[in-house]
Amino acid sequence: MITDMLNIISNYWLLLLVGQYPNGQLGGLANTLILSALSIALAFPISILFALARLSKWRLLRWPVTGLVYITRGVPLLMLVLWSYFLVPLLTGADVPSFVTMLTTLIVYQGAFLSEVVRGGIAALGPGQMEAAKALGHSYLGAMRFIILPQALYNMIPSIISTFVSTIKDTTIGYVINVPDLTFAASQVNNQLLTQPFQVFLILAVVYYAICWSLTQVANVIERRITRRRAGVTRGAATATLAPSKILSEQP
Amino acid sequence: MTMSAPTTQALPAIRLSNVCKSYGDYPVLKNIDASVARGEVVVICGPSGSGKSTLIRTINRLEEINSGSIVFNGQDIHAAMPPKQLNLLRSSIGFVFQSFNLFPHLSVVENVSMSPIRVKGVAPDVAYDKALKLLDRVGLAEKAKAYPAQLSGGQQQRVAIARALAMEPPVMLFDEPTSALDPEMVGEVLAVMKSLAAEGMTMLCVTHEMGFARDVADRIWFIDAGEILEAALPEEFFKAPRHPRAQRFLADLRH
């Protein structure tokens, strides 16, 4: 069994790592990581806008985003991927690569999800910070920019990393629209071998595990550091500030 | 400290007229009519839940009111106005919170200098120097680089006072500034407040520190169930309170 797995790795490591590249399109683990990193990098700024919209007093801003958040919370990602696969080419009129379709879906999905984390982070600061800012004459946006968001986003760093982990796991769903990622590469290997599916998918599981586990450890270390740095600020409240990230942690 | 109650001075710093506020059916403030003269120190006292914190918070519009008006420097704070004007008004009314509400992500000197820079557009180095002077004034010059988390409660509250003073407000409001402090730290905060009063700052303080009220206040407002039941000079109030509820309040305090 172990020898089988080592053989598979020595024969197919390049395919698993970069797909058909440089002869064909980039795929494999490299594409999984690029897709996840791009998704989270673009979802992050969008999540802040979404969160501000949800906290806004204008219904016109609040309602559409609230609706979007509920849709992403209540509808399977797989269904949303199918929607994008159907709608993105229809709306853009272009033949869009499945990579872009998946990227679009993940940005909206994780953007909506992260916006809840931002909102939770702002709520966890309590009303005192906003009141103090107002009493000093700051405008709403000024208070957000200089006082509320710097704190909320700093506390959010572990959540962002765990959302990154979720995103890596979510990219596997691109399998249904043939996004050339690690899972896709593994199933290609499986189709060529035909006789060792268990070994192939076990390798796949181990690779995902190694990446996600390492990132989770990083998130934990940072979370402890932040908790320690904040300890004593408001005693007790410091742990409360970080609590929502755990409650909200999504599982794909 | 002058004991002459300057109630009839030409233009009061703050004038509250018929201020009413309720949460649903529950009235919190009933027809509050009062004024604070320039340079006057008013201590608001009363049992818990009497509406004294709500009252002081309406003065810089952290709470809205249902009817009446609160005029500060000739401007009605609760009138409809563009947000910018309200922010400007607020920046000229210093407010000190019971729970300090320092900004934990900023150092002490940044806490004090940030709002002058961002709100008033003061040059950073000017604001910084000013902040250091104010910190020196509240006895915390050596803590300028520290973060709020590294300070005791009393020190944090003194920073909060310096932060409010940095906006150069003609009026300071204090909402139970010593209630969240350990007993041994109350004195250092009251000392700063006393020195402010001595310099002629117009002050409104909600506090349970009756010693401070007796020594520093020009006038006491006794408030219960949303009404100012008694507004008196401290010596009158403490020696011979007129209202039965004020009498009971003082009697309870002595136990």
Added chain:
Amino acid sequence: MTGFDLSAILKDPTAIAMLLHGVEMTFAIFAGSWLLAMALAITLLSIRFSPFRFGGPIVAAYVSYHRNVPTLVQLMLWYFGIFTLLPNGLTAWLSAHNAETIFAIIGLGLCQAAYFSEDLRSGLRSVRSGQMEAATALGHGYLSAMRFVILPQGVRNALPPLINHSVSLFKNSSLAIIIGAPELTHAVKEIENLSFRTFEIYLIGTALYLFFSLLIMGAGAYLSLRADPARSARA
């Protein structure tokens, strides 16, 4: 493509039958894996709190694997991998008895157990240590204190994440399409292939998922409300 017309699907008895069957199978997978997950989660928690020395690390490893490997990959490993390693008799029996659905239930249930057991554990841990001390001081034994003081509070604390994760499980039941289980997404895809009314059938499928997810959230919110002594006393 012709104009938007929901009735083209809603009036087609074949499509309706397929949809209903899809909903039924989605619920079978959801309910089956939920029960499996909860039973396993409680077992895992008992092992973790048991005096058995290797209990803690074994449960931790179980949780770590299931949380760090994508659910889809876990399903693939079960269906494409482990299924092929089973003895022939068992494979034949499973193939005759809807193996896709059975493996969807096993895969999702085992994965979800990791999340449920962590939810329960952090719920219990968030009960303050003073509660156990107070119960002991009043003369409760360990089990009695657990039963009457710690568990009621711990489970209440664990409710919100348990509800969130139940919704996730419901959504994740759609992953079973990858291994060919005939659930709701599968039915939606089939109706799409038959009718070419992609927009309409996606809309119906999405609405169905959203409706049931909101139903689970609503039921969860109601449960939390009932479990909160302060609120139920006021109500």
